[in-house]
Amino acid sequence: MNKNITLIALYSVLSLYALLTLSPFIWMLITSFKEPADLFRLPPSFAPTQLFTDAPFANYTSALTERDFSTFFINSLLVAACSASGQALTCALAGYAFAKLPFRGGNILFALVLATAFVPTEVTIIPEYLLMRGLGWIDTFLPLIVPSFLVGSFGTFMLREYFSALPNDYAEAARMDGASNFRIFRDIYLPLSVPALISVFIVAFIHSWDELLRPILYLNSPELYTVPRGLMSLVNEYDSEWTLFMAGSVVSILPLAAIYILGQRYVIQGFVGGGVK
Template sequence: MTGSAVRKLRASFASHTVLIVLSAIFVIPFLWLLGTSLKSLNEISLSNLTIIPRVFHWDNYARVFERIPYLRYTMNTLFVTVMSVIGQIISSSLVAYSLTKVEWKGRGIIFPIVVATMLLPFQVTMIPVYMIYQKLGLVGTYWPLIIPTFTGAPFYIFLLRQFFMTLPDTLIQAARIDGANEWKIFSRIVMPLCRPALAAVGIFTFLYTWSDFLGPLLYLNDNAKYTLTLGLQAFMAEHYTEWDLLMAASAMFTLPIIVMFFFAQKYFIEGITLTGIKG
């Protein structure tokens, strides 16, 4: 074996070792969550922490639905998440298309302003936006969680803009020559070509909305409208916490996120990769 081959083998071994260690760091807490969800409350209270339970209590998952209105919280979360995904895909793609493929005065000025708004954290605009929704009588409803997604998000606009810039302008010009208006070009030509980028935006939005806690905490004050994050926090804030049921509910809470990522992993990676081709 030559010296270069040995160096490549060592480098490969070192990189794989680092990846395995990092993977273990991220996987162990999840395994602990699953193990704890199958333990009894007495076993969880013991000082010796173990991942594998002594006795598997599968009934913890059934008891979750008795102690928590889990299905109602899931449907509430699913409604907000689906509406948010639809809103972000429609609004962000429209803005990104207008910034790349439609000529209009001031286009070069608007995009830096849109990107600059990412410097404003949510905590800065939280109180003024809350007061606006309160004046409109929307506090206590899902609208404050859904309406912002139909106005576009700067990060998703930037992401889609980078992808749209890779599409040839000759394709758009040929469609205009054939008599297609901007809406037909956008819906029938551009959108089908940018499925990977749209999938990345959809996944990002799904992950953020599904696990969002601060938004529902601000605007939802009715137990029947709670999302999963808010419902689980309310269950934990009771006079004592049933950690076995809380861990079982948390395990079910993370399941859609894992399923979503594994099924859409190809489109997610492809979308993120292609958006960085052209600046």
């Protein structure tokens, strides 16, 4: 009896916590189906009034067509997919080198790579901007994609731990057959590290999709805007289209939810296999 009461209390607390966590998303969804006149009504209305009209999806239609959110969506998919792919590739190479190819000063270099996680983006954004301007990359996707091909601290740490947990017997047997280090990495260890690679890809994809600072700095042409940059164009000093903003926000989280749900199993395997506690 006491055990049942404990379980009921535990699930009640967890349900309340889940409701509080989801409440901003619920409010965002409701607001995306409201008329602009209903936004500032007092007391606030929780009814999605636009659902009961002849055009229940007018805000979504307007956001995707009149505000060109479909273009922003495609731009974000391109940038996030390229950035995440580059991050997974370079982190896999670095993680394998640190785990399976010991060299003098490797631990010090690995510590320096991890130390970059403590450096905020805002600290390096000015020299980065000057570099991108010098290369002539302003108003292109290159400043959003190329930095992701540099080794990331999180992905390198995770893949190093994952590769370290794999037996060395595979590499020794392959070397006896004359395989090079790169072939051992490509044909043996890389296929075995798929869960960790997918985990790094998903984390990098979400980070790139949500990136706002770099798109604001580097993208000037509306046809190049990503989704976060496009959302910011709906909010300005003199006018804010909150219903369209909420509709665009709902659309923007759909790919993130889909990619995480599809890759959740691999994310768990990657974190467990990598020893990340």
